[in-house]
Amino acid sequence: MIRSLYTAATGMIAQQTQIDTTSNNISNVNTIGYKKQRAEFADLMYQTMTYAGTSTSATTTSPTGIEVGLGVRPTAIAKQFTQGNFKETGNSLDIAITGNGFFQIQLPDGTTGYTRNGSFKLDSEGNVVNSDGYRLLPELVIPEDATQITIGVDGMVSVLQAGQTETNEIGQIELANFINPAGLHSLGDNNYINTSASGDPIVSEPGLNGLGQTRQQFVEMSNVQLVEEMTDLITGQRAYEANSKAITTSDEMLQTVNALKQ
Amino acid sequence: MQNGYYDVTGAMVTQFNRLNVISNNLANLNTTAFKRDDVVIGDFKRIFQEYKEEMPLSDNTKEASKFVNAAMSRVPQVAEHYIKYEQGGIKNTGNTLDFALKREDAFFMVETPNGIRLTQNGSFTLNNEGVLTTKEGYPVLPSTYFQNQQYIVIPEDSELRVDRSGAVYNIDDEIGRMYIVQSDDVKSLTKEGDSLYEFKSTDELTTLENGDLVAQGFLETSNINPVSEMVGLIETNRLVEMYQKVMKSHMNDLNSDAISKLASTKA
Numbered sequence: 282m283i284r285s286l287y288t289a290a291t292g293m294i295a296q297q298t299q300i301d302t303t304s305n306n307i308s309n310v311n312t313i314g315y316k317k318q319r320a321e322f323a324d325l326m327y328q329t330m331t332y333a334g335t336s337t338s339a340t341t342t343s344p345t346g347i348e349v350g351l352g353v354r355p356t357a358i359a360k361q362f363t364q365g366n367f368k369e370t371g372n373s374l375d376i377a378i379t380g381n382g383f384f385q386i387q388l389p390d391g392t393t394g395y396t397r398n399g400s401f402k403l404d405s406e407g408n409v410v411n412s413d414g415y416r417l418l419p420e421l422v423i424p425e426d427a428t429q430i431t432i433g434v435d436g437m438v439s440v441l442q443a444g445q446t447e448t449n450e451i452g453q454i455e456l457a458n459f460i461n462p463a464g465l466h467s468l469g470d471n472n473y474i475n476t477s478a479s480g481d482p483i484v485s486e487p488g489l490n491g492l493g494q495t496r497q498q499f500v501e502m503s504n505v506q507l508v509e510e511m512t513d514l515i516t517g518q519r520a521y522e523a524n525s526k527a528i529t530t531s532d533e534m535l536q537t538v539n540a541l542k543q
Numbered sequence: 544m545q546n547g548y549y550d551v552t553g554a555m556v557t558q559f560n561r562l563n564v565i566s567n568n569l570a571n572l573n574t575t576a577f578k579r580d581d582v583v584i585g586d587f588k589r590i591f592q593e594y595k596e597e598m599p600l601s602d603n604t605k606e607a608s609k610f611v612n613a614a615m616s617r618v619p620q621v622a623e624h625y626i627k628y629e630q631g632g633i634k635n636t637g638n639t640l641d642f643a644l645k646r647e648d649a650f651f652m653v654e655t656p657n658g659i660r661l662t663q664n665g666s667f668t669l670n671n672e673g674v675l676t677t678k679e680g681y682p683v684l685p686s687t688y689f690q691n692q693q694y695i696v697i698p699e700d701s702e703l704r705v706d707r708s709g710a711v712y713n714i715d716d717e718i719g720r721m722y723i724v725q726s727d728d729v730k731s732l733t734k735e736g737d738s739l740y741e742f743k744s745t746d747e748l749t750t751l752e753n754g755d756l757v758a759q760g761f762l763e764t765s766n767i768n769p770v771s772e773m774v775g776l777i778e779t780n781r782l783v784e785m786y787q788k789v790m791k792s793h794m795n796d797l798n799s800d801a802i803s804k805l806a807s808t809k810a
Binding site: 286287290293294297389390468528531532535536538539542 | 708768773781
């Protein structure tokens with residue numbers, strides 16, 4: 282059958298992937314710590330009718346050859362780790378990372394998860410946990426009588442306890458960085474885990490070894506730009522329509538072929 | 544009659560069979576966890592070649608030719624019928640009794656009056672005794688079923704929680720695990736209706752216990768891609784038209800001419 286029927290079908294399926302990615306980004310436009318995804322495509326493969334450079338006569342060669350393309354395929358849906366905007370919240374346990382790095386949290390099965398979402402809370406025992414109750418690593422316990430919590434740009438946590446005039450340093454927040462953060466596996470719930478593609482975590486204090494600093498009382502909003510996503514929606518939809526036109530045209534051409542014989 | 548006529552007849556029948564499969568796929572576009580069926584169309588000579596080896600007579604002999612109509616050369620037939628187990632989309636329903644399997648090779652086990660079956664449709668409910676069942680009332684089996692024949696029972700006024708690996712909790716107490724298995728021979732699974740799959744024997748099933756298996760509050764949608772089914776429909780339609788033209792040429796042109804011009808009884 283006509284190749285264009287199947288080629289255009291790959292085009293439509295690829296645009297579906299594009300729209301899926303764009304709608305995920307749009308739905309997470311207000312998610313703290315969300316990093317937008319970008320769908321990337323490559324041409325599928327080519328059928329070679331004539332190889333370029335084969336000889337056409339004793340003295341001449343074909344300059345270009347004939348290669349028929351067969352469509353498109355998605356090659357990657359890559360997370361873009363650009364910095365999101367900061368929002369000042371005034372909460373003493375809200376932390377934003379200015380630069381590279383991830384917070385480390387303890388997942389329920391014992392492994393370490395990584396996240397950019399710095400909106401932490403206290404549980405009933407004073408442990409610093411995230412919204413799902415997973416503890417921040419290295420573990421941090423805020424004393425019961427703490428009246429004020431200060432987190433420095435280097436991650437040093439100090440509290441002012443009742444009846445004292447000077448603050449005590451009670452812990453140090455450490456961040457993890459990866460050679461290839463786009464290779465992290467998204468678990469959902471704003472959490473990532475490392476894979477063989479991302480490399481091992483490089484843990485150190487904020488501000489050192491290329492890690493960003495920690496800013497208290499700020500949260501990092503998602504880095505989704507609605508204008509970009511809307512444009513992607515429009516181009517995705519029009520590309521979908523254009524591919525469907527290619528399919529209906531192939532169909533009409535087949536109809537013409539069938540009508541040759543009365 | 545000419546063999547060509549029967550070749551395209553066979554081809555047209557094959558396309559109608561394929562149309563049945565495509566229509567069934569499209570009808571189940573919204574069925575939870577429906578997996579796409581597809582056919583592989585092979586030509587008769589290839590299938591005939593597979594059976595030829597079993598014949599007791601040697602090739603190219605007069606005896607063999609009595610059994611073989613080599614002129615019945617290339618009628619297309621449905622060579623294989625397979626199920627594509629790719630994951631469909633996952634939709635968030637918020638219902639605590641809805642479960643989506645996150646791996647395409649994982650299945651829940653349920654007990655039906657006809658025996659143990661597999662399913663990927665996780666929209667479960669509770670019956671009047673608190674047993675976790677499918678919507679048709681088949682109990683969902685826990686991983687200890689073959690040891691103690693008990694079902695998963697949720698006490699009244701409790702909050703059912705299932706974690707990612709299939710362990711079932713009543714608020715915080717673990718009361719069991721869902722029996723989630725993987726088949727070593729997916730090709731031997733057949734669809735039985737009611738979203739159930741029949742399997743050959745439990746020896747082929749491997750229990751899955753750890754990892755990211757189940758999501759509570761989500762349902763898996765069907766994995767039908769309407770674009771692919773539409774392209775299949777267009778192809779089927781145009782092929783049937785072409786075969787019809789060939790058949791008409793045979794009958795209305797060639798044979799009709801032969802009859803009217805050669806076999807005419809006019810003097």
